Amino acid sequence: RCVQPQPDWWFMGGRMFPGETPVQSCQRLLKRELGLNIEHERFTAVCAQAFAFGMREQVPKEHGTTDTQFCYKVQLKDEGEVKKVVVDEQEYCDSEWKLPSEILEGNYHPALKYAVGCMLAGEALEELQECEEKGGSDAEVAKLSREFLKRRRAVDEVMKKNEYRLDSKEMNYQTTVLSTY
Numbered sequence: 001r002c003v004q005p006q007p008d009w010w011f012m013g014g015r016m017f018p019g020e021t022p023v024q025s026c027q028r029l030l031k032r033e034l035g036l037n038i039e040h041e042r043f044t045a046v047c048a049q050a051f052a053f054g055m056r057e058q059v060p061k062e063h064g065t066t067d068t069q070f071c072y073k074v075q076l077k078d079e080g081e082v083k084k085v086v087v088d089e090q091e092y093c094d095s096e097w098k099l100p101s102e103i104l105e106g107n108y109h110p111a112l113k114y115a116v117g118c119m120l121a122g123e124a125l126e127e128l129q130e131c132e133e134k135g136g137s138d139a140e141v142a143k144l145s146r147e148f149l150k151r152r153r154a155v156d157e158v159m160k161k162n163e164y165r166l167d168s169k170e171m172n173y174q175t176t177v178l179s180t181y
Contacts, residue, residue, distance in 0.1 A: 117155035
């Protein structure tokens, strides 16, 4: 992003309007920010978070802002859909596709790491549920249960490690982020 409150790598999204559901808001924002029309059935809830930022884009900037975030996952269908992505240059200076492991191990805001961890834990839970629904063996269910718990505990660890420093050259802005819950 090249705007406050988070002028660094960040989620696509924005404000939810009165009368919109979180998914309707996501649909509108993905259309505006990426040029994608995504059916509501393709959104999977990942997590919810709350933030307090020291700066914001609107005047007076130094008054900061608080945000509540609903984070959803959408899997793009194919290379054709990927090629349709057009980033809103008014809000985003750069974009890259990243693997979950790159976000978890890199210098990214703890909220991004938390959401990625929740996404991975959710995927493990889906595998566990599918195995149980198909009548998987106790050993298979136990193995998948342990994987889910491992990923879920990793989410808690993300919030304990706080080494993120934002350094936006475009905005001449630096800060560290304190994240606890």
